[in-house]
Amino acid sequence: MEKEILHSDEELMLRVQKGDMQAFEVLYDRYNKRLFHFILRFVRERNLAEDILQEAFLRIFKKRKSYRKTAHFSTYLFTIGRNLCLDALKTWEKRHIFYDQENYVKKAMDLSKQPPEKLEDTEMSEIVQREIHTLPRDLREILLLNKYSELSYEEIARIVESTPAAVKQKAYRAMVSLRRKLKKL
Template sequence: MTLTQARITPSKVNANSRDEDLMLAYQQQHPQAFDYLYQRYRQPLFSYLMRVFNDQSLAEDVYQDIWLTLIKQRQQYQLTGSFRSYLFCLAHTRVMDMWRRQGRLSLEHSWSLEEHDTTACAWYEPEAQLAQWHLAQRLAHCLQQLPDEQRLIMLLRLELDTGLSQLAQQLNIAFETLKSRFRYAQAKIQRCLGE
């Protein structure tokens, strides 16, 4: 029996369960599984949003929207990639939606779950958190100096373990455009950090 076919009982769900098992359990109406996922990802997800927006109120609004989206679309989750990737894909789409509503992005640069199947979120593979956050304050400052589109590409590249061509495909952006944004962002951050 594969994991996707297995029924997960409440007794098998605990704080040490794998993310993917917890999400499958949540699909099967085990609310405690959601609680474990929320506890595990509330800080990393909110930190990501704070780095993107540098505005606590806006980050909180998008943060709540991401969790509500996860709740509403839990039946669409498929075990084709990591849960972390799926969650950060939801985050990306909500960031893009927010920027589009604010007029910071044109429609051609936006990407929404309403326009794409949520299984696309499974393509993301998360990268381990930066090994040390001793440069976190300086890096956060440098990231905030970037234009929105460059900052978003750089943050996603830092969060996810995927090549630029895959990232361009996932975000529905021309590869050369994404590569150029990434290169400019990288150069600006290096100058800002004095490296």
């Protein structure tokens, strides 16, 4: 398995097309955490994020025969993840109007049990996450893909169907807006 890690993502995906399950496992191991964190920050609900993560990799596997090496594998994967997030949010938000209130109370109870120094870190992280989610969706999405998923502007441009220059500008605007919001607190 050690040799497998030396292959590029695209080479591994071409091997997956031929039915190589070890190659698929290597891709899963390389990307499941990064994609999960992106999805979780996007949808802000762990169970939903886990479902979307599984669905993304399931789609990769089901559609392996139609994969074409036209872009980085990570671009292909994060595009699928992004689209699944957008679809899930449309239906999930309609069904869970009252869930947020219940979840908020549960989170508050859990936080009250933590030591003060950890509570400050957790509170700051939650404040930053809350402020990120007040950004317009296009800015928030680019910020999450760039800063948290560590994708390049070129990869993000392919995912959101834009130009690298426009993505770079939106990433800058997102950071400026976030800094402004956090300074007000």
